Amino acid sequence: MTATTYGAGTTTKTAQPFHSVPAVDGLPFIEEAGKVAPKDARQLSKLFFDRLQTLEEGTAAYSYARSTLIEMNMSLVRFAARRFRGRGPEEMEDILQVGTIGLIKAIDRFDLSREVEFTTFAVPYIVGEMKRFFRDTSWAVHVPRRLQELRVELAKARDHLTAVLDAPPTVAELAAYLEITEEDVIEGLVASNGYTAGSIDVPAGGDEGEDAGRSYTDTIGAPDPAMELVEDFHALAPMLGKLDDRERLILQLRFGQEMTQAEIGAELGYSQMHVSRLISRTLAKLRAGMLTEA
Helix, strand or coil: CEEEECCCCEEEECCCCEEEEEEECCEEEECCHHHCCHHHHHHHHHHHHHHHCCCCCCCHHHHHHHHHHHHHCHHHHHHHHHHHHHHCHHHHHHHHHHHHHHHHHHHHHCCHHHCCCHHHHHHHHHHHHHHHHHHHHCCCCCCCHHHHHHHHHHHHHHHHHHHHHCCCCCHHHHHHHHCCCHHHHHHHHHHHCCCCCCCCCCECCCCCCCCCCCEHHHHCCCCCHHHHHHHHHHHHHHHHHCCCHHHHHHHHHHHHCCCCHHHHHHHHCCCHHHHHHHHHHHHHHHHHHHHHHC
16 A cells, blocks of 8 residues: 655555545545554654644544554554553453543644643643542542542551551551641541442351351341331221220320320320320230231
8 A cells, every 4th residue: 555745746655554545635534543663653643633623513524633643553542551450451441442542632732832742741631630530430439539548648647657666557647757647647547448349249258267268248237127017017007097096195195206295194184094095005906906907
């Protein structure tokens, strides 16, 4: 394949994947922009950036120039992603995606008049998007950015003071070193617990003993005895609706407000004995109704 040499009006042989016929508004048509070598991409990018500044946004020519710049410079994203390869292959696709966002931002903000190489300008944008991605997604529990940044400062301070003092620093020592309050230190340390989270399905014990093979799910919590009352409450609800106003009021005072029989009598003008009989009679009615339903 050949590439047009612009200005001279001649063509020269090249191994790069673009044609000799100008595509749009004097720009060469690059068939596989992602395969352009980095050295050639730098030269072609200058041409495309220069043309991009004169094209009207939204036109076919502008879209072609912009998309070609993105494809030609994807090697910058892959280069920046190498420093994060320790994160594991499962995260690499996300890292490349957010890095591409940084590349697009750099392309949209780049100006040739600054007389700086595009690669120098773009890499901080790309790496910045990747770091922002880690900051926003790495925490198991979402915490404010202020506390995320404080966690990093506390970790550095703790390592430094441990080396200097030959012992783990206290909260007061961390606060004095960072020139913040002890309350801020405590808040940052508590927030640090949200950085990672373990699964409750992970085995809690070793290979031997009574906890062998048991997960945290099996060892925490206990049966709620109130669960056995759910069906009883469900059956009781319509029967309470059949009581008269006085019966419901007495039950509300006795079991809702936990008033004594004497207090209920004083409230309603009844004797304690009469209140006792009313409660017993009402409870017997409800009990008989539930046994009938069962």
